[in-house]
Amino acid sequence: MGQLNTTRNVARADDVYQMLIDAHEGKTKDESDAFNARLILTLINHIGDEAVIAEALSVAEG
Amino acid sequence: MFDDRYTLAYKLYPYEKSADQDLDTPVRHPVVVVGGGPIGVATALDLGQQGIPVLVLDDHEGVGMGSRAICFSKRCLEVADRYGCGTPMVEKGVTWNLGKVFHRDHKVFEFNLLPEDGHKYPAFINLQQPYFESFMIERLRALQAEGAPIQLRGKNRVDAIEVKDDHVVLTVMTPDGPYTVEADWLVAADGANSPLRDKLGLGFTGKVFKDSFLIADIRMKGDVDFPTERWFWFEPSHGEGASMLLHRQPDNVWRVDFQIGWDVDRKEEMKEENIRRRLDAFLKGVEYDMVWSSIYTFQCKRMESFRHGRVFFAGDAAHQVSPFGARGANSGIQDVDNLGWKLGLVISGKAPEALLDSYSAEREHGADENILNSTRSTDFITPKSETSKIFRDAVLALSDKHDFARPFVNSGRLSVPCYYDGLPLNGADDLPGGPARARPGAPCPDVPLGDGFLIERLGARKGAAFQILAVDAEVPETFSAHGLDLEVVKVSAADAPLLRERYLGEARSAVYLIRPDQHVAARWETWDDRAVAQALGRATGHDIGKEQ
Ligand SMILES: Cc1cc2nc3c(=O)[nH]c(=O)nc-3n(C[C@H](O)[C@H](O)[C@H](O)COP(=O)(O)OP(=O)(O)OC[C@H]3O[C@@H](n4cnc5c(N)ncnc54)[C@H](O)[C@@H]3O)c2cc1C
Numbered sequence: 001m002g003q004l005n006t007t008r009n010v011a012r013a014d015d016v017y018q019m020l021i022d023a024h025e026g027k028t029k030d031e032s033d034a035f036n037a038r039l040i041l042t043l044i045n046h047i048g049d050e051a052v053i054a055e056a057l058s059v060a061e062g
Numbered sequence: 063m064f065d066d067r068y069t070l071a072y073k074l075y076p077y078e079k080s081a082d083q084d085l086d087t088p089v090r091h092p093v094v095v096v097g098g099g100p101i102g103v104a105t106a107l108d109l110g111q112q113g114i115p116v117l118v119l120d121d122h123e124g125v126g127m128g129s130r131a132i133c134f135s136k137r138c139l140e141v142a143d144r145y146g147c148g149t150p151m152v153e154k155g156v157t158w159n160l161g162k163v164f165h166r167d168h169k170v171f172e173f174n175l176l177p178e179d180g181h182k183y184p185a186f187i188n189l190q191q192p193y194f195e196s197f198m199i200e201r202l203r204a205l206q207a208e209g210a211p212i213q214l215r216g217k218n219r220v221d222a223i224e225v226k227d228d229h230v231v232l233t234v235m236t237p238d239g240p241y242t243v244e245a246d247w248l249v250a251a252d253g254a255n256s257p258l259r260d261k262l263g264l265g266f267t268g269k270v271f272k273d274s275f276l277i278a279d280i281r282m283k284g285d286v287d288f289p290t291e292r293w294f295w296f297e298p299s300h301g302e303g304a305s306m307l308l309h310r311q312p313d314n315v316w317r318v319d320f321q322i323g324w325d326v327d328r329k330e331e332m333k334e335e336n337i338r339r340r341l342d343a344f345l346k347g348v349e350y351d352m353v354w355s356s357i358y359t360f361q362c363k364r365m366e367s368f369r370h371g372r373v374f375f376a377g378d379a380a381h382q383v384s385p386f387g388a389r390g391a392n393s394g395i396q397d398v399d400n401l402g403w404k405l406g407l408v409i410s411g412k413a414p415e416a417l418l419d420s421y422s423a424e425r426e427h428g429a430d431e432n433i434l435n436s437t438r439s440t441d442f443i444t445p446k447s448e449t450s451k452i453f454r455d456a457v458l459a460l461s462d463k464h465d466f467a468r469p470f471v472n473s474g475r476l477s478v479p480c481y482y483d484g485l486p487l488n489g490a491d492d493l494p495g496g497p498a499r500a501r502p503g504a505p506c507p508d509v510p511l512g513d514g515f516l517i518e519r520l521g522a523r524k525g526a527a528f529q530i531l532a533v534d535a536e537v538p539e540t541f542s543a544h545g546l547d548l549e550v551v552k553v554s555a556a557d558a559p560l561l562r563e564r565y566l567g568e569a570r571s572a573v574y575l576i577r578p579d580q581h582v583a584a585r586w587e588t589w590d591d592r593a594v595a596q597a598l599g600r601a602t603g604h605d606i607g608k609e610q
Contacts, residue, residue: 037456045466 077217094245101377102251108402123216129190133388137479155187256379268363386474403578417603442472489584489597495568522578
């Protein structure tokens with residue numbers, strides 16, 4: 001319960017953001033969509049905890 | 063007019079005129095089962111073994127041609143074992159453990175059902191449904207020969223039903239014209255299109271999946287050596303369609319199942335040359351004979367309630383799922399297993415009628431679990447939106463290299479036994495450190511015992527008997543409560559080490575109250591007369607409706 005880290009956690013925000021954008025460089029929309037899906041699944045596995053994932057989903061809901 | 067709706071594989075119960083047909087007043091039977099499919103026949107075995115008179119009415123004269131079900135689960139076989147027909151099924155069946163998953167023409171990964179040692183029955187066997195049904199009917203004949211009060215009437219079609227407060231009246235059509243029978247209790251096992259459900263105006267709600275599947279059962283010629291494995295393709299590159307399945311059956315027969323989409327011309331697709339075109343694209347040069355083929359569609363639906371007064375619905379009549387996961391017949395058999403002893407106790411006046419409501423509660427729970435699993439498999443196999451397809455493909459792409467993604471791959475979650483967690487018949491769980499797998503509501507895990515297995519000693523084989531299973535515990539030799547005489551089964555972990563892992567856990571001793579269907583009713587560390595009597599009362603429905 002309430003374990004999703006929503007405080008600032010990335011030391012070099014600009015660099016990390018750039019990594020994400022660079023990863024999509026040169027990809028078509030379809031390739032990017034597939035890439036994003038693989039990325040989300042990989043991160044979801046890293047988190048593992050169902051409750052945290054549920055919270056992340058609701059954050060994403062906006 | 064009495065036309066068959068399907069061709070028979072074996073004519074096992076030809077029509078014979080019964081004495082009931084010539085009588086002026088209808089005969090009242092304690093239990094009538096409508097439908098002689100696997101579920102109806104299993105019901106007859108269960109009740110007949112208990113000595114409860116049962117009449118089965120089927121509108122055909124035997125077992126239908128063509129295998130629908132091929133995968134039978136361990137739990138289903140354990141139930142069949144109690145009915146006395148588990149062994150021939152396993153002997154004839156093909157035991158398999160390995161599955162392979164492909165995406166297009168590329169193997170993504172393989173899985174092993176990893177069967178655990180120390181069980182009489184394997185996780186799964188493949189066996190053509192007509193064999194499965196025939197073994198049950200052979201057993202039914204053997205029971206009849208021993209004097210069990212079972213009648214099975216072919217070409218007896220139920221055309222009308224009238225439900226009264228304390229009985230049911232049926233109009234039955236035969237080649238000699240109609241007659242009327244009455245039943246104290248009725249089990250409707252008349253299949254997915256259940257005419258009885260319709261006649262009673264009862265709903266069947268859920269989802270229809272807009273897809274069709276072409277099944278071809280083929281016998282390979284010569285020495286082709288396809289392995290005894292389950293092969294599943296997502297988007298096979300050697301054929302059109304969203305998925306394909308290849309699975310071995312006895313007699314050198316393979317099941318090939320093509321998902322071919324919704325808008326298909328069935329007549330055209332069913333032409334042998336068109337089926338062969340699909341098969342040849344994939345089998346390249348292998349010679350085979352066609353044994354059977356069919357096109358099917360499916361729905362994931364269930365009735366809101368499986369009990370309507372004197373009428374119980376069981377098997378496909380009560381619930382239908384997609385074939386992915388082999389949850390149809392396997393769950394129907396668990397319906398029978400659940401209903402049989404309850405009906406037996408109520409009919410013999412040993413339990414209150416309220417016990418019968420627990421059939422609904424427990425098996426609706428089972429059906430929900432099956433529908434949930436089978437719907438999820440279907441949605442994974444045929445993603446319903448662009449985004450869900452993107453995720454599905456991402457799972458498959460990752461699974462190729464990364465083990466972590468493989469649990470997400472869903473090509474069917476195979477039938478597992480039902481745990482009646484949190485339902486009204488469950489009693490105390492007073493076994494600190496006891497293994498979760500044998501908690502109240504769980505089906506008893508098997509354990510090798512001497513020359514045999516524990517499941518051969520548990521559950522009702524002759525009467526609807528509850529049992530005490532004592533593992534290294536001091537218990538009385540006999541015990542009676544609520545008008546029931548319990549059988550006491552004493553075992554020791556010293557003789558059977560797996561009892562420790564499966565029944566004791568951290569505990570030094572254990573006392574289990576076992577239901578006639580081999581589910582755990584309650585458990586304790588040590589014997590306590592009052593606690594056992596209380597749990598027995600609860601498990602036989604004495605508490606139903608008395609608390610809130
Ligand atoms: C392609 C396919 C693959 C499958 N694979 C599997 C699998 O691998 N494992 C599994 O467990 N399940 C599987 N199933 C499901 C399985 O076949 C069914 O769940 C099972 O047959 C249901 O048995 P039943 O007795 O409830 O109904 P049915 O087998 O349909 O029997 C109903 C009986 O009632 C009779 N009847 C109907 N109306 C009347 C009437 N008015 N009067 C008298 N009699 C009547 C019918 O003639 C029939 O004999 C599969 C199904 C399909 C279509």
